[in-house]
Each structure stands twice: as structure tokens, then as C-alpha cells.
Amino acid sequence: MADTSLQHRDGEAAAPLRRPSRVSALLHRSEALRGYLLMSPTLLIMILGIVAPFVILLAMSTWTRQGFDFDTTFTLANYERTWNEPIFGALLSRSFWVSGVATVATVLLCYPMAYYVAFHVHHRKMMWLILMTLPFWTSYLLRVFAWKVILGYEGVINSGLMTLGWIDKPLEFLLYSKTAVIITLAHAWAAFAILPLYVSLEKIDKSLIEAATDLGDGPVARFLRITLPLSMPGIIAATFLIFIPTTGDYITPALLGGPDGAMIGNFIQLQFGAVNNWPMGATLAIVLMLWIAAIAAVFLFVTRKAQEKIA
Amino acid sequence: MTKTDAFISIQNVSKFFGTFRAIDDISMDIGRGEFFSLLGPSGCGKTTLLRMLAGFESTTAGEIFIDNQPTSDVPPHHRPVNMVFQNYAIFPHLNVRDNITYGLRKQKLSRSKRYEMAEEMLEMIKLPDYGTRKATELSGGQRQRIALARALILRPKVLLLDEPLGALDKQLREQMQLELRALQRQIGITFVFVTHDQEEALTLSDRIAVMSGGKVLQVDTPTGLYETPKTSVVARFIGNMNFFDGTVRRNGAAAAAIETEGLGTIQVPVADLDKPDGAAVQVALRPEKIALSATRPDAAEHAVSARLDTSAYLGERSHFYVNLEGRDEPVAVSQPNTSRFNAANQAPSGTEVWLSWSSDAIVVLDPE
Numbered sequence: 183m184a185d186t187s188l189q190h191r192d193g194e195a196a197a198p199l200r201r202p203s204r205v206s207a208l209l210h211r212s213e214a215l216r217g218y219l220l221m222s223p224t225l226l227i228m229i230l231g232i233v234a235p236f237v238i239l240l241a242m243s244t245w246t247r248q249g250f251d252f253d254t255t256f257t258l259a260n261y262e263r264t265w266n267e268p269i270f271g272a273l274l275s276r277s278f279w280v281s282g283v284a285t286v287a288t289v290l291l292c293y294p295m296a297y298y299v300a301f302h303v304h305h306r307k308m309m310w311l312i313l314m315t316l317p318f319w320t321s322y323l324l325r326v327f328a329w330k331v332i333l334g335y336e337g338v339i340n341s342g343l344m345t346l347g348w349i350d351k352p353l354e355f356l357l358y359s360k361t362a363v364i365i366t367l368a369h370a371w372a373a374f375a376i377l378p379l380y381v382s383l384e385k386i387d388k389s390l391i392e393a394a395t396d397l398g399d400g401p402v403a404r405f406l407r408i409t410l411p412l413s414m415p416g417i418i419a420a421t422f423l424i425f426i427p428t429t430g431d432y433i434t435p436a437l438l439g440g441p442d443g444a445m446i447g448n449f450i451q452l453q454f455g456a457v458n459n460w461p462m463g464a465t466l467a468i469v470l471m472l473w474i475a476a477i478a479a480v481f482l483f484v485t486r487k488a489q490e491k492i493a
Numbered sequence: 494m495t496k497t498d499a500f501i502s503i504q505n506v507s508k509f510f511g512t513f514r515a516i517d518d519i520s521m522d523i524g525r526g527e528f529f530s531l532l533g534p535s536g537c538g539k540t541t542l543l544r545m546l547a548g549f550e551s552t553t554a555g556e557i558f559i560d561n562q563p564t565s566d567v568p569p570h571h572r573p574v575n576m577v578f579q580n581y582a583i584f585p586h587l588n589v590r591d592n593i594t595y596g597l598r599k600q601k602l603s604r605s606k607r608y609e610m611a612e613e614m615l616e617m618i619k620l621p622d623y624g625t626r627k628a629t630e631l632s633g634g635q636r637q638r639i640a641l642a643r644a645l646i647l648r649p650k651v652l653l654l655d656e657p658l659g660a661l662d663k664q665l666r667e668q669m670q671l672e673l674r675a676l677q678r679q680i681g682i683t684f685v686f687v688t689h690d691q692e693e694a695l696t697l698s699d700r701i702a703v704m705s706g707g708k709v710l711q712v713d714t715p716t717g718l719y720e721t722p723k724t725s726v727v728a729r730f731i732g733n734m735n736f737f738d739g740t741v742r743r744n745g746a747a748a749a750a751i752e753t754e755g756l757g758t759i760q761v762p763v764a765d766l767d768k769p770d771g772a773a774v775q776v777a778l779r780p781e782k783i784a785l786s787a788t789r790p791d792a793a794e795h796a797v798s799a800r801l802d803t804s805a806y807l808g809e810r811s812h813f814y815v816n817l818e819g820r821d822e823p824v825a826v827s828q829p830n831t832s833r834f835n836a837a838n839q840a841p842s843g844t845e846v847w848l849s850w851s852s853d854a855i856v857v858l859d860p861e
Contacts, residue, residue, distance in 0.1 A: 393582035395569045397596030
């Protein structure tokens with residue numbers, strides 16, 4: 183589509199501007215459209231991989247099992263069961279307790295490490311970060327088994343303590359317990375805490391800390407009033423990154439949890455496996471999701487309030 | 494180490510970063526209520542010295558006394574000084590009022606008292622009703638004022654300012670200079686001000702220390718630095734200066750002469766010259782202290798003829814570069830355009846002109 187109307191004023195023909203196609207003209211004008219175009223591959227995968235399964239899960243949770251088939255009449259009986267039967271509540275609260283403790287422990291242990299790299303390492307920060315995440319290059323399963331070796335009945339800790347003569351017989355609470363699950367989870371997810379914490383700490387302008395010092399704050403006060411609030415985005419990100427997946431985790435409790443270490447994830451797995459009650463499994467998955475969303479909302483609200491209080 | 498009457502006394506202070514000598518044996522005194530500037534090019538050690546006053550850098554040798562107290566062992570959060578940072582360091586997670594009252598935490602004041610004090614400071618910096626604004630919603634000039642209020646609310650004995658006007662545009666900077674000077678007069682706190690802008694230092698300061706390579710070259714009042722620089726480095730750094738190599742010729746008790754390259758022989762009063770006969774010196778002459786005329790002025794104490802090389806019209810004034818007989822480097826002459834039609838502005842290159850100056854315009858310095 184050559185446009186001949188674009189001519190130089192003195193009649194001398196200027197090179198005509200190439201008229202863009204209608205699609206590219208539209209894209210040029212709308213910034214939002216360009217954004218969506220850029221996002222479209224991800225958006226497509228998210229719709230196919232998250233929204234669609236979620237809708238299926240939601241639909242299935244309103245069905246009932248019938249032998250090896252489903253009765254697809256709508257019912258909320260599954261939700262009623264999860265509310266009324268104490269086993270579900272007990273499993274849920276244990277899951278939240280275990281993963282909550284593991285999350286807090288991980289964030290508390292990783293914060294000093296991230297702080298050290300952000301504030302006290304001046305050369306080769308990348309190397310430090312890679313070293314810290316090195317254990318996570320091995321498979322998750324392998325790390326869980328490694329903890330089994332350490333915590334086991336005749337494991338590293340027990341045999342070590344017995345050799346030293348500090349205990350007469352192996353400590354039994356170490357393996358196949360909630361403690362074992364918490365220790366393993368806290369270690370297994372450390373990389374997911376270190377990285378967001380490091381990023382948020384690294385971003386803090388050092389002159390803000392100097393300014394706080396100049397205005398009379400000692401090390402503790404300036405940490406609580408400047409560093410901690412400004413690293414809050416990292417803490418929140420780390421908390422969510424660990425809390426959400428660990429609540430539904432089933433490998434670690436299955437391998438290390440023992441009888442009183444089973445979590446909701448194990449139960450959901452059972453529903454889809456041995457018990458063969460898919461609608462119940464779907465219901466539990468939905469309930470777990472709702473609880474996590476609720477807890478996350480409360481957590482965000484509390485941290486925001488706390489931040490205002492400290493300031 | 495001795496105590497002195499000075500409010501801040503810097504005594505033989507040195508600072509090494511590894512083997513790099515950032516501060517090289519500096520001694521000077523700063524008086525109570527003085528507006529004192531540290532002036533120098535980047536890397537001259539002025540910011541390091543300021544940070545040593547604040548306590549962020551330790552002294553490798555020597556001692557700094559503030560109000561007769563040695564400060565070496567006092568951490569920054571216990572020093573009676575406050576600082577306005579170069580980037581202002583406004584806390585981004587707090588609003589304006591919480592930024593200003595940040596340092597009051599220790600004084601255990603009631604909330605209403607703190608808010609009242611914040612309001613007073615906001616009035617003083619001419620930003621009333623800004624208390625609840627977010628720190629991220631402020632312009633550069635506003636951030637600068639808030640950084641100032643945050644430091645001044647603590648009534649420090651000394652306020653340290655690290656190039657606080659550097660990030661502002663020219664007009665705002667000039668306005669803030671006037672406000673800063675007025676504020677300092679009003680509250681009477683000692684200000685130590687770091688800048689690399691000589692004009693800013695001249696405008697603001699009671700006294701200025703010119704620094705270079707970790708050393709203090711000269712401490713003087715603005716007029717003292719400009720009119721009687723002690724070394725050619727200072728003369729060159731503050732304003733523009735023409736330098737002429739010369740040799741002292743003593744012709745008796747009352748007067749001495751300096752033979753110069755380009756300016757001929759200049760008579761100077763002996764009292765101003767403590768150099769022996771035959772000593773090499775530099776004669777320095779500021780461009781604006783040279784008068785330019787088409788013919789030889791009758792009343793002039795000193796005059797030489799020259800040829801116009803280039804000129805630059807700056808509106809309020811014009812700069813001329815003229816060539817002298819027996820001198821390669823052109824001489825700079827600056828003339829105010831007091832009439833609308835200054836004929837010199839139109840003169841072509843090569844025109845013969847006369848330069849004239851009075852005896853008290855010249856400064857005699859040691860050669861570099």
C-alpha cells in the first residue's frame with residue numbers, strides 16, 4: 183500500500199513512509215495489547231495447566247464415588263464430611279503446625295545468612311549465593327534420605343551420642359516423628375528463603391542505615407526500625423514460598439513422619455490412590471487451598487499492622 | 494593533644510584506606526556557630542573528613558575534639574552531631590512526620606509533643622501540612638528540606654551537610670542556598686558543609702577550607718580566599734586567574750619591582766613582598782581586575798598594549814582573550830557590559846587594545 187500523498191512541500195517527491203499493517207498499527211497504539219501479547223505464551227499455559235485442572239477439581243469435589251465410577255449429581259456432602267469428621271481437622275491443623283514451624287525456622291535461620299551476604303560480603307557475592315544453594319542441586323528425595331541416615335535409629339546423631347556415652351539407647355523421637363519432618367522441611371526449602379531474603383536486603387540503601395545511626399539508633403534499634411521493615415517483602419515472599427508448598431507436601435512425611443507425622447498431603451494421596459475416592463481427594467485439595475488463602479490473608483494483614491506499629 | 498577554644502578542633506588527623514592516604518595530617522579549628530565549608534574536587538578527602546566528624550569513619554591518627562570532648566571512642570549514634578546525606582536518605586517506609594521525628598524516639602516524648610515538634614519543623618522548612626505525605630511522593634527539594642528538618646529537630650551541636658544541594662537544579666539550588674544561610678543565622682548551630690562548587694562555598698560560608706589530595710591548602714574567609722590566595726592551586730581553583738612568571742628586582746628600601754613575562758616591570762610595595770632579589774615568583778591577576786580600552790588610559794597605574802584574539806559575549810559580561818608581546822598563552826579579561834552597546838564586543842580579532850590595572854590588583858605567589 184504505497185502512499186503517494188506524502189510529498190515534500192516543494193513538490194519534490196520524498197520517499198513515501200511505509201504504511202504499517204493494521205495489526206502492527208493497532209499494537210503500536212495500545213500498550214495494554216502489547217503487554218498481553220508478550221504474556222500470551224505464559225497465559226496460555228496458565229489457563230491450560232492451572233485454571234482448567236482447578237475447574238475439574240472443583241467439579242469433581244461435588245460428585246460422589248460409586249464403586250469405580252462417579253455419581254455426577256451435585257452434592258456438598260464431601261465438604262460436610264471434612265467439616266464434621268475430626269480426622270480431617272486434625273490432619274489439617276497438624277499440617278499447618280508442621281509446615282508453620284518449618285517455615286518460621288527456615289526464615290529465622292536463613293535471614294542471618296542472607297544478611298551476611300548482602301551487607302558483609304563485598305566481592306564474589308554470586309559465589310556465596312551459589313555455595314549456599316549448592317545442596318539444592320541434588321534431588322529432593324536424596325536429601326530426605328540423607329536426613330534419614332542422620333536422624334535414624336542407628337543414624338549419625340544417635341551413634342555419635344552413644345559413642346560419647348551421653349545416652350544409653352538411641353533417641354526414638356528423632357526419626358518417624360513430627361520433629362523429623364520439621365527438620366527435613368526446614369533444610370530442604372532453605373534456598374527458597376535465602377534468595378528472596380537476599381534480594382530484599384541487598385536492595386536496602388546503606389545510607390538509610392547510616393542515617394538511622396546518625397539519628398541516634400544503636401544496632402538493635404536500627405535493625406528493628408529500618409532493616410527489618412525494609413526487608414519485609416523478602417520475608418513475606420520467603421514465608422509464602424515455603425509455607426504453601428510444604429503444607430501439602432507428602433514425600434517427607436511419608437518417608438520420615440511415621441504414624442503421628444502424617445499430613446494432609448498423605449491423606450489426599452491416599453484418596454486418589456489406595457482409597458480410590460477421587461471426589462473426596464478433590465474436596466480436601468480445595469479445602470486445603472481455601473485454608474492456605476485464609477492464613478495468607480491473615481498473615482499479610484498482621485505483618486502490615488506490625489510494620490505500622492514499629493514505624 | 495591539647496584542648497583549644499575552638500568548637501571543633503581537628504588535630505593532626507590522618508586517614509588511610511589500606512595504603513591510600515585519604516586524609517593527610519590535617520589540623521584546623523572550626524568556631525562555634527560558624528558556617529564552615531570544605532571545598533575541593535572529588536577525591537580530595539572532604540567527604541571522608543565529614544564522615545570522620547560524624548563518626549562513620551575512624552581516624553587512623555590524630556584526634557577530633559567536638560566541644561572540647563575527644564571523639565575517637567564515641568560511636569556515631571552517641572555524637573552530638575547530625576548529618577544531611579548527599580542523597581538525603583529519607584526512610585522510604587515512613588511518612589514525612591515519622592521521618593522528621595525519627596531521632597526523637599530516645600527522648601521518650603509523648604506522641605502529641607512529637608507531632609507538635611514535627612509541625613514546628615515543617616513550618617520552618619515551609620512545608621506545612623506535609624506531615625502525612627509518603628516519603629516516596631516528594632520532589633528533590635522537598636526531600637532536602639525534610640532531611641534538614643530531621644537533623645535539626647534533635648538540636649545538634651554541629652550539623653554536617655554532604656553536598657546537600659548537588660542534586661537540585663540551578664534555580665532551586667540558588668534559592669536553597671539563601672534559605673540555608675538564613676536558617677543557619679537564625680538557629681546559630683555550627684554548620685560544616687561539603688561542596689565541590691566554589692560559587693556555592695563563597696555564597697554560603699563564613700570560612701572555607703580548600704582541600705586537595707587529602708591536605709588543606711588554605712583556610713580563609715570567602716574574600717580572603719578569592720582576593721589573597723596563598724598558593725597558585727587555590728588561586729586556580731577559586732575563580733579564574735591569569736598567571737605571569739616573574740623575577741624580583743629590589744631597588745632600595747621603599748619599592749621593589751617584578752620583571753614579568755608579558756606585563757613588563759611592575760612596581761610593588763616592599764611590605765607586600767618578602768622575597769629576596771632575583772627570586773622567581775608568579776604574578777596573578779584576576780580577569781575582572783583588568784580594564785580593556787581602545788586607547789591607553791591616562792590615569793592607569795599600569796598599562797600594556799595587546800591584540801584581541803577571541804571574545805565571548807555572556808550577556809551580563811563579556812570575556813576577551815588577548816595576546817601579549819612575549820607571551821604564548823592568551824590573557825583572559827572579563828568586563829561587565831555596563832552599557833548596552835559595548836564597542837569591544839564588536840571588535841574583530843587582531844584589534845589593538847590596552848590593558849590596565851591598579852597595583853593592588855596583583856597577587857604575588859611562589860612559583861608552582
